[in-house]
Amino acid sequence: SQQGEEDPQALSIQEGENATMNCSYKTSINNLQWYRQNSGRGLVHLILIRSNEREKHSGRLRVTLDTSKKSSSLLITASRAADTASYFCATSGSARQLTFGSGTQLTVLP
Amino acid sequence: EAGVAQSPRYKIIEKRQSVAFWCNPISGHATLYWYQQILGQGPKLLIQFQNNGVVDDSQLPKDRFSAERLKGVDSTLKIQPAKLEDSAVYLCASSLEVQGSGGELFFGEGSRLTVL
Numbered sequence: 001s002q003q004g005e006e007d008p009q010a011l012s013i014q015e016g017e018n019a020t021m022n023c024s025y026k027t028s029i030n031n032l033q034w035y036r037q038n039s040g041r042g043l044v045h046l047i048l049i050r051s052n053e054r055e056k057h058s059g060r061l062r063v064t065l066d067t068s069k070k071s072s073s074l075l076i077t078a079s080r081a082a083d084t085a086s087y088f089c090a091t092s093g094s095a096r097q098l099t100f101g102s103g104t105q106l107t108v109l110p
Numbered sequence: 111e112a113g114v115a116q117s118p119r120y121k122i123i124e125k126r127q128s129v130a131f132w133c134n135p136i137s138g139h140a141t142l143y144w145y146q147q148i149l150g151q152g153p154k155l156l157i158q159f160q161n162n163g164v165v166d167d168s169q170l171p172k173d174r175f176s177a178e179r180l181k182g183v184d185s186t187l188k189i190q191p192a193k194l195e196d197s198a199v200y201l202c203a204s205s206l207e208v209q210g211s212g213g214e215l216f217f218g219e220g221s222r223l224t225v226l
Contacts, residue, residue: 004152033214042114042201042217043153088152097166098143098215100152 004032004089004101012107019076021104023089024069030092032065034074037086037103046074046087079108112136114218116202122224128190131221135183135204141165142179143215144187145201153201159185189223197225 007022023032031050035043049056049065049072056063062075076083086103093099115134123129135142140161145153156175158165161182170177174193179185189196199220207213 035215042219043203043215044217045214048214090152097155097158099155100145102152 004091004099006087006089006101006104008104009102010105010107012109013079015079015081015108015110017079019079019083019106019108021074021087021106023072023074023101025072025089025091025101026070027091027093029067032063032072033090033092033098034061034063034072035088035090035100037088039085043088076106079106081108081110084108114202114204114216116200116218116221118221119219120222120224122226123192124226125194126191128188129192129223130189131187131200131202131223133185133187133202133218135185135202136216139204139206139216140182141205141207142185143203143205144177144185145203147199147201147220149198156187156200192223192225194225197223199223 004023004025013019031048033048034046037043047058047063049063060077065072084107086105088100088103090098090100117132121129142159144156146156147153156170157167157177159179162179177187199222201220203215203217205213205215
């Protein structure tokens with residue numbers, strides 16, 4: 001079964017706008033990671049946030065984590081057409097395996 | 111640094127036939143994973159190796175799927191006999207660390223299987 005569930009399933013925005021994706025999970029975690037997958041390609045790691053962290057930044061990416069609500073959000077600022085991809089959250093817990101959500105398909109229109 | 115290599119990229123077979131996928135992880139990565147990704151879904155873990163030992167294969171359909179990691183480096187995933195529902199992308203990933211202690215996964219481009 002998949003631990004994380006992303007919301008929305010699909011998101012379409014104009015270039016230059018910000019994109020926000022949310023992830024909810026069910027059990028306690030050690031860390032939460034976000035990955036990007038371009039069509040027909042493998043997944044690429046974007047950012048990792050540990051359970052004792054609340055916010056993390058990397059370039060145009062901002063990730064927040066609320067362990068009390070078991071949720072995380074990924075914000076992409078000033079989006080570009082090249083950001084068009086599927087975005088997955090993945091949680092790592094005591095089972096020592098990384099469990100992926102169902103993903104958000106982001107389309108950035110030029 | 112070379113990435114995770116997988117082959118073949120595409121494979122089309124008929125049901126009840128067999129197929130094998132190969133993966134070469136990033137040099138020095140102790141942990142290797144095989145994930146199954148059905149169209150429109152997130153990756154689902156099939157099996158996790160630490161060096162050449164199996165850490166987790168609880169979601170591997172062992173009546174038809176098998177995997178091995180010889181000498182703690184390359185790995186092969188086999189399906190025999192294939193069913194229609196096995197149509198998916200099979201992703202190999204490797205990491206320097208065991209999950210749960212942090213660390214990112216590095217994925218290959220995947221092997222897309224179509225079962226007719």
